[in-house]
Amino acid sequence: MAVSSTQNTLASNRQAAPVLSRTQQRFERRLAKILVHATDVFYDKGYEGASMRDLARASGMSLSGLYYYFESKEKLLYLIQKHTFSTIVERLRERLEQLSDPEQRIRIFILNHLEYFLANRKAMKVLSHEDEALKNCFGAEIAAIKREYYRICVGLLDDFKRARKLEFSSRLAVLSLFGMMNWIYTWYKPRVDSGAEEIAREMGDIFLKGIGAPRAKARKKKLAVN
Amino acid sequence: MAVSSTQNTLASNRQAAPVLSRTQQRFERRLAKILVHATDVFYDKGYEGASMRDLARASGMSLSGLYYYFESKEKLLYLIQKHTFSTIVERLRERLEQLSDPEQRIRIFILNHLEYFLANRKAMKVLSHEDEALKNCFGAEIAAIKREYYRICVGLLDDFKRARKLEFSSRLAVLSLFGMMNWIYTWYKPRVDSGAEEIAREMGDIFLKGIGAPRAKARKKKLAVN
């Protein structure tokens, strides 16, 4: 079997033909295993800091053996990021279909993000932290998914604004929310911090109250005088 | 002149004796210049991705010439992070001394952070993004400053909680706030986004309203039934 083409890797395509021969299935399964181990290594050492030899050791495979499954280190990172990001967007879409209340939709967005983040912490760190590591085509494709995800969130916020007749910058609100959520990879400790549901509720409270209540007025000027 | 000891580099110590000979002054000045150029390179390529040869080129100096000013690549990153972090903490302390109102103190914390962040974007990205790059002693020292900074913020929040008789997790609130603010290095575009004051005001609004208003009650259960 030749090194797999870009298509169908990890079965991330939606349309048509999941007809894979037994050998193809095995190939995909082995590749997925390698991706898991590679994620561990990237999580610990960063993309630049991790060597192909590190990845080989973690996968229990020879250095050259890895190249049977993907053609470069960059492609490996791409596969990890693509799969991770696609999955989180896919799950979000499924969950959003079942809700119509604007606040609930934002809350489910937050919950989906944090649940997936904490259940796949290493992959999500690799996705968040190695944002600029991919160049050209690979980078562009991940950036496109990111833009798509961002747009979904802006849409949710705009609906919320309309429903509540609020006025604020969606861009800043969305980016603040992403910051709140994504930063979690720098501090989360399973032994110390609560689970995804509770954190999602608390962050949701902060964020929704933060953008929801009418803005306090005329205080700044008064205090500036003192 | 021997390669400088750890002490007094960048004149970041508060106590005593800023008595530097003219040659020592020149040394510090040149080192500072190198640090600025190195910050540019780390910003663009990341710590691991940047080579000493890149740094030499950016500084307009020979590869070996760099080693006259610092003994390793790691130390260089340490110097950048130490100086950046120390400065932001120092400025914060000065500004906090002049305020007593708990809300104003949180707002000035946010403003200080964002002002410094946007005025020193590259250095602050290197500080935020290369959090785990330093090992052992160097890493421990930066981590100590970070903990100190974190503790200050927790203190501000606890004061606010007491003043307003609020109940929420300071840890989660502080880390959410840091996320909001630090994530800015991934998205800020000077041409598109407003300045530090406005962003600080808007993030301050979100955060303070988010933690300030009484928590909405009994809604979750009702909605969960539907």
Add this chain to the structure above:
DNA sequence: TAATACTTTGAACGAACGTTCGAACTTTTA
């Protein structure tokens, strides 16, 4: 001006890097 201290450099070090390749091994197919 001679001696001393400070600064910069080119050349080189061994180690580690990502990647390639042909041969060997294993599984599937005919």
Add this chain to the structure above:
DNA sequence: TAAAAGTTCGAACGTTCGTTCAAAGTATTA
């Protein structure tokens, strides 16, 4: 069971990595 297809590997490729060092160059001091 022989041929074909799929899989793994050791060895090596050329390059780049961080760091060192003796020598040369420049400024300061006596």
